[in-house]
Amino acid sequence: MKRYPILLLFLLLPSLMLFGSNKAQDIMEQVLKVQQSQSSALDLKLTLIEPSGTTRERRIQTLSQTKDTRVSSVTVFLSPENVRNTRFLSIEEEDGSTSQWIYLPALKRIRRIGTSEEGGSFMGSDFSYADMASTSYDAHEAEHTLLSEDEKTYIILSIPYKPTTYGKHITTVDKATYLPLLVEFYDLDQKTLLKTLKTEQIASIGGRMMASDVRMTTIASGHSTRLEILQARFDMNLPAGYFTTKFLETGRL
Amino acid sequence: MKHVLILALSLFLLKGLFAFDFFFEEEMDKRTISFQSETSLTLYKDAEIEPQATFTFALEQEKPLYRIIGKFTYDGQKQQISTKELSLSLFIGSVQLKGGIFTHPWGSATLMHCVDILNAQDLRKGILDDLEAMKQPEAMISLSVYTESSTLDLLLKPGFSPSYLQKEGRYALLPAQFATVTLQEMDTNTLQNIGGGARYTIRHRWLDVGVLYFNGYNPQAGFENIEFDPITFAPISADLMYTRYQLFGIQSSMTKGPWNLALEGGFFLSEDREGTDLGRYNSKWTYLAELSYTDEKTNAFYALAYQGHYILAFPSSPFAVDMMASYEGKPYANSLAMAIEVPLYREKVTLRLGGTYQIESKGYVLLGGGSYAISDDIELFTKGTLYGSASNMDSLYKNWKDNDSLTIGLKAWF
Numbered sequence: 001m002k003r004y005p006i007l008l009l010f011l012l013l014p015s016l017m018l019f020g021s022n023k024a025q026d027i028m029e030q031v032l033k034v035q036q037s038q039s040s041a042l043d044l045k046l047t048l049i050e051p052s053g054t055t056r057e058r059r060i061q062t063l064s065q066t067k068d069t070r071v072s073s074v075t076v077f078l079s080p081e082n083v084r085n086t087r088f089l090s091i092e093e094e095d096g097s098t099s100q101w102i103y104l105p106a107l108k109r110i111r112r113i114g115t116s117e118e119g120g121s122f123m124g125s126d127f128s129y130a131d132m133a134s135t136s137y138d139a140h141e142a143e144h145t146l147l148s149e150d151e152k153t154y155i156i157l158s159i160p161y162k163p164t165t166y167g168k169h170i171t172t173v174d175k176a177t178y179l180p181l182l183v184e185f186y187d188l189d190q191k192t193l194l195k196t197l198k199t200e201q202i203a204s205i206g207g208r209m210m211a212s213d214v215r216m217t218t219i220a221s222g223h224s225t226r227l228e229i230l231q232a233r234f235d236m237n238l239p240a241g242y243f244t245t246k247f248l249e250t251g252r253l
Numbered sequence: 254m255k256h257v258l259i260l261a262l263s264l265f266l267l268k269g270l271f272a273f274d275f276f277f278e279e280e281m282d283k284r285t286i287s288f289q290s291e292t293s294l295t296l297y298k299d300a301e302i303e304p305q306a307t308f309t310f311a312l313e314q315e316k317p318l319y320r321i322i323g324k325f326t327y328d329g330q331k332q333q334i335s336t337k338e339l340s341l342s343l344f345i346g347s348v349q350l351k352g353g354i355f356t357h358p359w360g361s362a363t364l365m366h367c368v369d370i371l372n373a374q375d376l377r378k379g380i381l382d383d384l385e386a387m388k389q390p391e392a393m394i395s396l397s398v399y400t401e402s403s404t405l406d407l408l409l410k411p412g413f414s415p416s417y418l419q420k421e422g423r424y425a426l427l428p429a430q431f432a433t434v435t436l437q438e439m440d441t442n443t444l445q446n447i448g449g450g451a452r453y454t455i456r457h458r459w460l461d462v463g464v465l466y467f468n469g470y471n472p473q474a475g476f477e478n479i480e481f482d483p484i485t486f487a488p489i490s491a492d493l494m495y496t497r498y499q500l501f502g503i504q505s506s507m508t509k510g511p512w513n514l515a516l517e518g519g520f521f522l523s524e525d526r527e528g529t530d531l532g533r534y535n536s537k538w539t540y541l542a543e544l545s546y547t548d549e550k551t552n553a554f555y556a557l558a559y560q561g562h563y564i565l566a567f568p569s570s571p572f573a574v575d576m577m578a579s580y581e582g583k584p585y586a587n588s589l590a591m592a593i594e595v596p597l598y599r600e601k602v603t604l605r606l607g608g609t610y611q612i613e614s615k616g617y618v619l620l621g622g623g624s625y626a627i628s629d630d631i632e633l634f635t636k637g638t639l640y641g642s643a644s645n646m647d648s649l650y651k652n653w654k655d656n657d658s659l660t661i662g663l664k665a666w667f
Contacts, residue, residue, distance in 0.1 A: 048599060056626075056628065056629050057629060079629070080629040080630065080666070081287055081289075081629075081630065081666035081667075082632075082666060084285075084287075093458050095458070097458065097459065099456075099458060099459065099508075100508075106383075106385060107358065107384075107385055108356060108357070108358050108385065109358045109360075111361075111363070111506070112361075112456075112461050112506045112507075112508055112513065113508065113513065113547065114508045114509070114510055114511040114512055114513050114546075114547050120548070120549065120550050120551050120552040121552065121599060121600070123600065124596070124599035124600030124601070125599070223599065244399065244401060245399070245404065245456065246347065246399035246404070249397075249399075249404075250342075250344065250349050250397075250399075252344045252349070
């Protein structure tokens with residue numbers, strides 16, 4: 001059985017928040033703000049790239065919405081063929097816990113699955129479940145420091161107060177759009193660079209500027225994953241029926 | 254020929270090509286046609302080599318109001334087409350009505366089930382690492398009514414398909430004393446054998462729990478009108494018969510972090526309540542517990558399960574079906590099962606190990622395997638099966654001990 005992800009609002013940000021009054025925190029708050037939405041629909045393509053250049057592709061579509069600060073998301077796996085029509089539902093409960101179910105077409109049944117704070121590789125990609133998870137984190141999770149700035153960018157160091165997977169992030173932020181251009185993920189020792197997330201393209205999608213094409217590279221292996229946003233819509237009214245086990249089981253509202 | 258006609262009819266119905274996804278303002282029609290081929294070579298312990306080639310084609314037609322699924326497998330060795338699913342689903346508000354030939358799972362565990370009784374098992378290829386692949390699709394109608402946190406599932410089976418009763422060959426199932434008996438089979442797909450049931454499931458935070466009821470037939474055959482050879486007293490002919498029963502069951506699944514505990518249990522109330530009819534199965538209790546764990550870092554999955562049953566009014570006659578199906582005349586049976594699945598190298602490689610140990614007979618089956626994704630659409634796989642027993646007691650595992658095998662093959666999706 002496969003372990004499936006806590007998906008997804010919008011990804012690409014280091015999962016660190018950003019409250020306070022200093023400049024770095026203000027910048028990171030703005031970074032988050034430009035990508036926040038009450039609801040979203042994303043059509044994503046992941047291309048897994050071996051160091052040899054061999055590639056594999058995964059397609060997913062995901063819907064998410066935030067109501068009363070609680071996030072619900074549903075994800076449909078479109079390809080490859082052997083996972084097509086697998087559907088995943090994640091609902092944040094009132095007490096802060098998360099309930100997750102998966103529908104596997106081969107088994108024709110819904111299974112409740114355990115939750116994970118961090119998770120391993122998402123669909124074999126260089127993104128972890130945590131990398132792909134919601135960015136709606138609580139306040140005071142990290143300390144942000146402005147390392148340097150030039151005409152076009154800020155470079156910000158973020159150190160989480162309770163580090164789990166990463167010890168620090170260094171984010172290069174585009175001054176014009178407040179989108180991250182490069183994120184470096186360091187190990188818990190804060191010295192070893194584990195992964196880099198590089199924005200390859202910024203485009204207007206769904207009425208807003210987005211990092212529409214990014215590449216996550218694992219330094220040790222040289223393996224990388226290109227993530228493209230093929231389509232996106234934001235702040236639309238999503239029927240509640242999407243976030244139910246009925247949709248999970250039938251694919252219908 | 255019947256299958257070919259069904260296929261031709263399905264192809265005729267499925268015309269037009271549409272698309273459907275979240276990003277259209279209105280839901281659109283969709284049609285998907287997919288193919289899967291699987292070729293393999295199996296080497297058995299007795300040095301027999303068995304080639305296999307199957308080709309599965311699936312057609313799915315989606316409209317806002319309905320979905321048609323046709324899934325058929327062609328076995329190149331046997332030159333047979335079998336229907337895996339042929340169904341029509343109607344969607345009306347929060348109701349789904351589905352009819353046709355398909356499998357419909359009940360139960361909450363992963364490795365074993367004791368309340369997943371709607372489809373008979375198919376053991377013609379031995380014990381596999383895929384419970385759904387060991388089921389026979391059957392004609393049935395299901396009506397599912399959904400609310401925000403619950404589902405009511407109603408089922409109607411106009412007849413039933415009995416479990417395949419392999420008399421001979423590698424995976425023979427019949428007890429030794431019936432191996433040469435002439436068996437008179439009955440037509441079970443008639444309205445006289447109608448069955449039906451319901452399941453109500455509710456979901457609350459970390460817990461899913463369901464209660465279920467079914468009134469129908471046990472697909473395992475019993476025997477009546479047994480005739481004996483007057484000289485050897487060996488049975489020479491018998492009529493197959495089936496036991497109607499009612500199942501009162503529960504299923505549940507609860508999670509805590511990466512842990513999941515699934516429980517299933519039920520009482521099978523036989524039509525032979527007193528347990529006096531040797532050819533019919535008696536009432537029994539069944540129970541199952543499964544604990545599974547998913548590793549957060551590696552996505553590896555580990556599961557351990559226990560399953561057991563206890564038969565009431567257990568008979569003493571050697572020709573009573575409960576006695577024939579028991580281990581050394583005991584009214585109870587208990588089994589343990591485990592499974593490990595580990596994805597490696599960014600899910601290009603998957604390793605699987607599973608096994609079942611039957612406590613009374615000390616019989617076991619070990620299943621091991623692995624797959625390597627050559628590309629997104631082509632997968633190389635290998636699997637090994639080992640049957641055996643740590644005692645001399647008769648059991649399926651002991652009887653199949655010469656069926657140890659190693660398979661290597663290729664799957665491709667189009």
